[in-house]
Amino acid sequence: MLSLLLPRRCVLCRSEGTGLCAACITTLIAAPEMAPPPGFDTCSSLLSYTGATKELIAALKFHNHRDAVGVLGFAMSQLVDASETLERPALTVTWAPTSANRKAKRGFDQSELLARAVAASLGLRACKLLRRVAGQAQTGHSRAERLLGPQFLATGRSPERVLLVDDVRTTGATLCAAADTLIESGTGSVHGLTLAVTL
Numbered sequence: 001m002l003s004l005l006l007p008r009r010c011v012l013c014r015s016e017g018t019g020l021c022a023a024c025i026t027t028l029i030a031a032p033e034m035a036p037p038p039g040f041d042t043c044s045s046l047l048s049y050t051g052a053t054k055e056l057i058a059a060l061k062f063h064n065h066r067d068a069v070g071v072l073g074f075a076m077s078q079l080v081d082a083s084e085t086l087e088r089p090a091l092t093v094t095w096a097p098t099s100a101n102r103k104a105k106r107g108f109d110q111s112e113l114l115a116r117a118v119a120a121s122l123g124l125r126a127c128k129l130l131r132r133v134a135g136q137a138q139t140g141h142s143r144a145e146r147l148l149g150p151q152f153l154a155t156g157r158s159p160e161r162v163l164l165v166d167d168v169r170t171t172g173a174t175l176c177a178a179a180d181t182l183i184e185s186g187t188g189s190v191h192g193l194t195l196a197v198t199l
């Protein structure tokens with residue numbers, strides 16, 4: 001791949017060197033600790049969904065910035081490392097998939113890329129455990145419609161302990177729907193990990 005020969009660029013300011021430069025990292029605001037949504041044993045988020053974080057997530061969502069995904073996946077994995085309640089052994093990493101339509105249009109699923117980056121940093125396997133039932137995409141709908149949340153189906157029997165990765169925790173409806181499906185298909189404990197959280 002010739003793109004491997006190109007210098008890495010910051011997803012926010014496009015300066016060369018790294019997927020997210022030190023100057024831009026200082027503009028991002030860390031997420032506060034929040035109670036997990038129903039169905040979750042724990043749930044951590046890296047960033048508050050404000051200011052430059054919004055720009056960062058839009059860039060990840062609508063363009064494929066793999067260099068930044070690696071940096072962010074590593075930072076998210078540090079939250080797991082820092083957790084006292086979340087032990088790594090026998091933890092399976094998965095993601096709340098975007099709609100097939102969205103994935104086909106963009107050519108990638110940003111939550112899957114983040115989950116795979118987190119899993120790689122933790123030395124764990126990322127597995128597709130959920131399928132999204134065809135329906136409306138989240139972007140561009142009213143809050144009331146988004147609150148209804150998407151529906152998921154399990155791809156098979158789900159493992160005992162799951163780390164569910166998503167890009168943004170908003171109403172929690174997506175995460176809850178995903179956790180419910182995992183629990184119904186055999187998971188005993190669900191841990192959430194999102195790149196950002198809305199306040």
Ligand SMILES: [Zn+2]
Pocket residue numbers: 010011012013014015020021022023024025
């Ligand atoms: Zn930058």
